[in-house]
Amino acid sequence: MSKGAQITIGVVIVALLLGWYGYTNLQGEASFQYYQNLGEFLAKSSTLEGESLRVHGYVANDSIHRDLKGKKVRFVVQNDPPHAGLATESTLDVLFLGLETPDMFKDGAEVVIEGRVQNHQTGTVFLADNLMAKCPSKFEAQANQGEPGGNMPL
Amino acid sequence: MSELGLYSIRLGLLAAVVGILAGFYGGLTRRDDWGRVAERSVYLVFGFLGVAMFALFWALANNDFSLAYVARHSARSMELHYRLGALWGGQAGSLMLWAFLLMAFGSAGVYANRNLHRRLIPWVAVMLLLNAGFFLGLLEFLSNPFERLPHDQVLSDGQGLNPLLQHPVMMIHPIMLYLGFTGFATPFAFAFAALVTGELGTSWFRTTRRWSLIAWLALGCGIVLGGRWAYEVLGWGGYWAWDPVENASLMPWLAATAYLHSVMIQEKRNMLKTWNVVLIGLTYCMCLFGTFLTRSGIVQSVHAFTDAGWYKPIFLAYVGVSALLFYSAVFYRRRELASPNRLESVVSRESSFILNNWVFMVLLAVVFGFTMLPVFSESLSGERLTLGPHFFNVVTAPLALILLFLTGVGPLIAWRKASPASLRRQFKWPTLSGVFSTIILAGIFWGEVGYWALCCWGLCAFVSATIIQEYVLAIAARRRIHGESVFTAFATLLRKNQRRYGGYIIHLGVVVMLLGISGSVFNYERLENMVPGDSVDVQEYRLEYLTAEPITQQHYGGATARIALYRQENPLAVMEPQKRVYWLEQQPSTIPSIYSTWSEDIYVILNNIETDGSATLKIYRNPLVNWIWAGAILFAMGGIAILWPHPGRPGSEDPA
Numbered sequence: 113m114s115k116g117a118q119i120t121i122g123v124v125i126v127a128l129l130l131g132w133y134g135y136t137n138l139q140g141e142a143s144f145q146y147y148q149n150l151g152e153f154l155a156k157s158s159t160l161e162g163e164s165l166r167v168h169g170y171v172a173n174d175s176i177h178r179d180l181k182g183k184k185v186r187f188v189v190q191n192d193p194p195h196a197g198l199a200t201e202s203t204l205d206v207l208f209l210g211l212e213t214p215d216m217f218k219d220g221a222e223v224v225i226e227g228r229v230q231n232h233q234t235g236t237v238f239l240a241d242n243l244m245a246k247c248p249s250k251f252e253a254q255a256n257q258g259e260p261g262g263n264m265p266l
Numbered sequence: 267m268s269e270l271g272l273y274s275i276r277l278g279l280l281a282a283v284v285g286i287l288a289g290f291y292g293g294l295t296r297r298d299d300w301g302r303v304a305e306r307s308v309y310l311v312f313g314f315l316g317v318a319m320f321a322l323f324w325a326l327a328n329n330d331f332s333l334a335y336v337a338r339h340s341a342r343s344m345e346l347h348y349r350l351g352a353l354w355g356g357q358a359g360s361l362m363l364w365a366f367l368l369m370a371f372g373s374a375g376v377y378a379n380r381n382l383h384r385r386l387i388p389w390v391a392v393m394l395l396l397n398a399g400f401f402l403g404l405l406e407f408l409s410n411p412f413e414r415l416p417h418d419q420v421l422s423d424g425q426g427l428n429p430l431l432q433h434p435v436m437m438i439h440p441i442m443l444y445l446g447f448t449g450f451a452t453p454f455a456f457a458f459a460a461l462v463t464g465e466l467g468t469s470w471f472r473t474t475r476r477w478s479l480i481a482w483l484a485l486g487c488g489i490v491l492g493g494r495w496a497y498e499v500l501g502w503g504g505y506w507a508w509d510p511v512e513n514a515s516l517m518p519w520l521a522a523t524a525y526l527h528s529v530m531i532q533e534k535r536n537m538l539k540t541w542n543v544v545l546i547g548l549t550y551c552m553c554l555f556g557t558f559l560t561r562s563g564i565v566q567s568v569h570a571f572t573d574a575g576w577y578k579p580i581f582l583a584y585v586g587v588s589a590l591l592f593y594s595a596v597f598y599r600r601r602e603l604a605s606p607n608r609l610e611s612v613v614s615r616e617s618s619f620i621l622n623n624w625v626f627m628v629l630l631a632v633v634f635g636f637t638m639l640p641v642f643s644e645s646l647s648g649e650r651l652t653l654g655p656h657f658f659n660v661v662t663a664p665l666a667l668i669l670l671f672l673t674g675v676g677p678l679i680a681w682r683k684a685s686p687a688s689l690r691r692q693f694k695w696p697t698l699s700g701v702f703s704t705i706i707l708a709g710i711f712w713g714e715v716g717y718w719a720l721c722c723w724g725l726c727a728f729v730s731a732t733i734i735q736e737y738v739l740a741i742a743a744r745r746r747i748h749g750e751s752v753f754t755a756f757a758t759l760l761r762k763n764q765r766r767y768g769g770y771i772i773h774l775g776v777v778v779m780l781l782g783i784s785g786s787v788f789n790y791e792r793l794e795n796m797v798p799g800d801s802v803d804v805q806e807y808r809l810e811y812l813t814a815e816p817i818t819q820q821h822y823g824g825a826t827a828r829i830a831l832y833r834q835e836n837p838l839a840v841m842e843p844q845k846r847v848y849w850l851e852q853q854p855s856t857i858p859s860i861y862s863t864w865s866e867d868i869y870v871i872l873n874n875i876e877t878d879g880s881a882t883l884k885i886y887r888n889p890l891v892n893w894i895w896a897g898a899i900l901f902a903m904g905g906i907a908i909l910w911p912h913p914g915r916p917g918s919e920d921p922a
Contacts, residue, residue: 118612119612
């Protein structure tokens with residue numbers, strides 16, 4: 113058998129194995145996530161039920177309720193920062209399945225929530241299994257410089 | 267003092283421009299006097315950057331808050347070493363560190379080769395100074411660390427450094443990472459010079475390889491230190507999250523690893539010349555791209571919310587021009603680069619190395635594609651798609667295992683064409699070790715772990731066995747022939763054949779790290795809301811929440827939870843995770859408490875003291891994490907063994 117044929121066969125076998133592996137392991141898992149801000153999300157939230165989502169918004173003032181027994185946190189996300197003073201037209205109720213909220217998570221914090229959306233008769237609830245936050249205030253410019261969580265700025 | 271810095275940057279920029287022009291002229295006309303001007307410009311720019319670094323260090327150490335940079339990134343209350351570390355805590359300072367390390371490494375490279383590769387030097391200088399000039403231009407015109415605050419705004423104290431960065435690892439990690447990133451500029455410049463001059467003989471890449479190795483080691487150590495910092499400071503229980511910022515440092519490392527392997531084929535068999543220059547170019551472009559990725563905020567990262575308007579177009583153009591310049595030169599010399607030799611057999615060391623290169627390229631493509639997916643998908647379809655860490659793990663794990671397998675195969679298989687008899691002889695014991703380890707571990711852990719973990723452990727045993735076999739056989743031979751003791755024989759091997767036996771230590775380090783990473787299949791975590799006196803079992807450990815105390819420190823407040831850790835009712839430690847708020851910066855931070863052993867870490871985070879006085883705690887049991895750090899130390903030691911200078915033995919190198 114020529115070297116070319118040997119190599120081709122090897123590559124095909126490896127590609128098939130990898131393809132099979134990827135197919136079996138990534139099926140049904142949180143695969144692609146749509147990253148949207150709240151406005152974009154709300155415009156088509158009815159069609160996104162069951163999809164894996166990543167939504168960006170701001171925590172509404174006085175909306176955080178920690179349920180210690182049930183290990184859940186409820187809060188409301190809106191499209192613009194509360195301190196910006198813009199009228200908020202629509203908001204999203206979020207149920208975070210856990211208590212381990214990030215340090216920066218508080219009223220007005222800019223958040224990214226990951227999870228799925230559930231539509232009930234009473235309204236839409238976002239079930240978040242991941243919650244990320246960054247700081248809301250004037251200090252933001254400062255925090256940007258140091259990128260907490262990654263490597264140093266380059 | 268700060269005027270000194272200001273003028274040093276200006277003069278440095280001037281010297282860089284002069285050097286570039288002189289290098290071009292000297293290179294084109296082959297006039298050595300102009301070449302020397304270019305060469306000296308390299309040293310001069312390095313000198314000016316050194317002075318500028320010193321001036322900024324001085325300003326930081328002496329609390330010169332009239333400088334905007336010092337006022338924004340330092341404070342009187344910070345300890346001296348963190349005040350100095352603030353030099354790379356912000357944009358302008360880190361750009362300067364970039365340029366300084368680039369020229370430090372570059373000057374050393376030029377100085378060491380000034381007589382060896384006379385004709386290359388002008389072009390090397392041009393390339394290095396173009397890069398340094400770019401950064402000096404940024405410093406001079408867009409982001410000057412010596413910019414003064416207006417007189418009416420001068421503060422008596424600064425705003426302080428982000429407390430998360432006030433950590434010992436942060437004193438080393440950025441330097442290592444930048445040393446890696448900028449270090450590849452030197453081999454890149456030498457490759458470029460070889461392409462331009464057409465002196466594509468064997469000598470330039472030997473030099474290049476050695477300098478790449480230093481950069482590669484520094485980058486590797488920098489990546490691991492970054493993981494260590496994340497683990498100890500960020501308090502999310504892990505060390506690697508496939509964040510764009512992390513990926514930015516991994517991508518050049520992958521390209522460089524491929525290069526360091528394929529360059530051996532060029533050395534031994536004079537093949538793959540084109541491929542090697544393509545790889546060294548790719549490595550440096552990935553370094554630049556990584557820098558761009560981190561600083562531009564083009565991909566939404568959990569960590570890096572950077573926004574610098576001017577940065578994106580200018581830096582992207584810089585990456586593009588560098589790549590274009592380099593690859594035009596490769597294209598121009600494509601005929602000279604064609605290799606006379608062909609692959610003789612599929613079963614040979616060459617082919618195992620080529621396969622290694624392919625897998626590294628696939629890995630790089632995967633990391634690149636996944637990281638950039640939000641950008642690509644938005645520009646194509648208007649929808650931003652992102653991929654979670656799970657996706658990265660699933661796709662990279664089998665590729666890593668293939669590489670692990672090749673790590674064992676490569677060193678044992680013969681060049682050109684391996685005979686069946688030599689294959690049997692070389693692979694008998696390693697294969698048996700791998701198979702038996704897999705069977706034994708499968709017997710113990712069947713049902714608990716997937717076959718990927720078993721596969722990984724089996725391969726780790728296989729690779730370790732190949733390395734041990736290589737050492738045992740070589741040491742036995744030396745004992746027989748020279749009558750040396752085991753230790754002397756070991757030392758002689760490392761000295762006489764640095765790259766081969768040092769390389770094995772690096773491989774062993776990687777194996778140990780992979781074992782540590784594979785420990786994550788046993789990761790266990792639980793979230794508890796506890797009141798004092800509550801107790802929770804984490805497998806054979808028991809954690810009892812004792813009390814919470816307020817913190818009364820000068821710079822930060824918050825709470826410390828005290829938790830007693832028992833193992834089968836033997837008290838082990840009192841763990842004290844903290845939740846801090848830094849007053850000056852108004853920044854909260856979570857400090858985990860880690861009880862670390864060789865078999866596992868118990869990692870506790872105080873998430874919150876709730877309004878009813880209870881504590882929300884997150885408890886992780888992370889097996890084998892210490893092996894990752896131990897493996898990294900082995901990795902670094904192997905690298906040092908390769909680079910260790912042995913006077914009088916310049917020609918002792920034999921590729922592993």
